[in-house]
Amino acid sequence: MTVRAVADSSVGRVDGMKTLAKSEFETLIDGLIDDDPRSVVGPQRRSGQYVFEELDSAADLALEYDLTALSPKKYLLPQYEQLLTYERTDGEYEMHAGTDTEGVIIVGVHPYDLAAIEHLDKVHIDTMGDEPYRKRREDSLLIGLTMQSVAPESFAASMGAATTDSGYDLLVTDIGDRFVVDIGSFEGNELLADLDTHSASHSEVQEVRRIEDDLRGRFERELQFPPEELPTLLAEHYDDMEFWESYAEQCLSCGSCNMVCPTCYCFQVETVRDLGGDSGYQQRSWDGCLLEEFASVAQGENFREEVAQRHRHRFMRKGLYVYERYGDVSCVGCGRCTRHCVADVADPTDVYNDLWEATNA
Amino acid sequence: MPSEPTDAEPNWVHYEPEEATLVAKTTFNEIDTVFEFELEDRDELGHVPGQFVQVFVPGVGEAPFSVSSSPTKDGPFELCIRKVGSVTTAIHEMEVGDTLGIRGPFGETCDIETFKGNDMLFVAGGIGLAPLRSMINFILYHRDWFRDVTVVYGCKDPTEILFPEEIERWQERDDIRFDITVDEVPEGVEWDDHVGVITTLLPGLKIDAPNTYTIVCGPPVMFQYVQEELDAKEIPHDHIYLSLERRMHCGVGLCGHCQINDLYVCQDGPVFNYEVIKDRPEALS
């Protein structure tokens, strides 16, 4: 359901897998940290959770992670971003759009997050032309990682995003004492140029496939039906307010599910004024449709005033609206919303399975 | 090591406002004024009737406004703005010669040319006349394309009437019917025309329903009542268009604020066919 077009391949996919020693992989990452002008970021352990953060050393990589707090989306669509600066000189305002669009090397991205980025690419590059996103994305490298741990909240396998064969420059799989690397782009291939690698043997490739097959069976949560049925299911239950209200009663309407979602991209724009002069900037920052004022307009009218309406909108958007517009179900099954929902009402498998049971009971 | 990034530098067209200078303003009342803006770098805004622009006032913020002048008018374009918040207040305080930023035009609207050979009915409530004026003037410019043209306009009271001089000119023409009503007449205000809500004007109209196209703009609460009257006239739903208002932050289909179910007001609207919108519960309430 999620995009499967090759995202970053001006040259086309380079077939074949390579094998390298784990120490060689560390050499690659440390080399990038030292020599590449871009930031190199990867999953690290920080106070009780995993987060993507800038790497000082390959040794800091926590490749055993199950789920990071935020997805690497934050490097392509930052939480806060300056879109436009203005300044008044001699009574005239000068306005300049522009923002920091530097690319990033992101190491250790799980397949569900790669799928999420492929979806964001489709929206921001292929369709809507969001230039800050495009520039950062095109200047970034994605080094994927086959999951080693599965978060108890995740259901990526149900969404077809537990494994992937696209959306990365390199995809690394730990097969015990060494890594097998799938090359996804010309740039990815170039990364390996100076390293001691050899073509993966038949048994090594088989081992990767075995790990992937095994992985798909390790998820505790699942959708009880193929995600292809989601759009129809949701459309059928739009008017079932009793259902949506039963969830909304427990919903804090806090927006956490929106904030941690790797495919949410709604934002707000506000003015930040400098003190002492006629200058400042327009800032865009992440916004969420669960928040009370998201759909309110100037005259005070709120088109989704009830929590139930906002709660419903989130699920409709993930499974129906975005599908109708872009052909993707925009949930990759990462499980972040479930993990971060204090009230425990955000789990998509709960909501979608309940709906499915209501229809198919 | 990887090759240096060679990709094109960002094109800021979506997010960089163009400088526009206020060249004239006409005040109708304490809260409604029409502003004429000239773009710094081009002669025409290049909009079609029904589209909107994002207006950026440095230090204050940005807000969307429908263009109220017709593209058939040369030179500056016009925005009729009601003072209701920070951005609108800041615009109201501008003096001729001051500048601000404009992005756009944005949005989908109806293709007026496809209405050729039919009757046109416009229903405007309050500030809703502002976007409809663009279409009305477009149609009057191409008057011979259409059969009967009727405008029904309702305001809270006579002091809130927009474009009073233009309305007078329209009323003097014999190729357009312009009916006006006010909800109430405050003490001390002179008014010798119709009094009553806008829907009281509709039953009296003679309408050739299958050959009439209707465009409605007004406060959300008005739509439902107007629609009842249009249904009584049996105007086909796909002949009815509505101009809707939402709080767009981006104008380019990304920020999500203007979403009505699966539709984006900034991309799929702001002018929608009623047939499309009537099954979207978030559209009108």
Next chain:
Amino acid sequence: MTERPRVAFFDFTGCEGDQLQVVNLEERLFDLVEVVEVVSFREAMSEHSDDYEIAFIEGSVVTAHDEERLAGIRENADVVVALGSCAAFGGINAIRNDQDFETVTERVYGDDADMIEANPEARPIESVVEVDATIPGCPIDREEFVQVVTGLIRGVEPTLPNHPVCVECKLEENECAFHRDEICLGPVTRGGCGADCVGEGTHCWGCRGMVDTPSEDAYTAVLEEHGLDAEEIVEQYQLYWGWQRPERATQEEAQ
């Protein structure tokens, strides 16, 4: 508003920590006095004038004298800004609102308790005068203060963030206090603070007041889930919301 408005700071019952935050703007104070003329600010200067356009008021209202003084300031000022949580919604002073007043004064002042002439309740300034803008927080956020001041000068209608602290915790990737088995008021507290407290390893105490429409039932259920009984739950609310919460309940009932 004039080009460089005259502003005055006033303190009522509070710790003056919000004015201290203004002083803590440090070198940016020079920028501040470029855009406003400070005519009264006890914490930073000795001069005083009653000719001002913007009045920043810190502290809550606890005496009849406070009420009178506040009304006088309202007369003088074009714009009244509530500075900090005590002024904005009663704040920490309102902790005593549901306690027996005599007991409270005796506990605090001992034998001198009968010398205290105060109202039994600590109230926000909006209970006495009309308030044009609010900068909540204990203490206030300096950047928010800057935005309100520059906004007032630019004619921008003051707005308050209406998202809960959770939003900012997520953006900052703070570990959720609930995940650490702590009780946190973040889900129903007005954001805009950058979730600093949670980021520093503690939890949200509710210092910016409640969001406009807190999901109180859902939140109570969360607290019960974490083992709190009804009394303990109210205790959580009582630190900052002793005025605000009962007031909200009354308003809701009236609707």
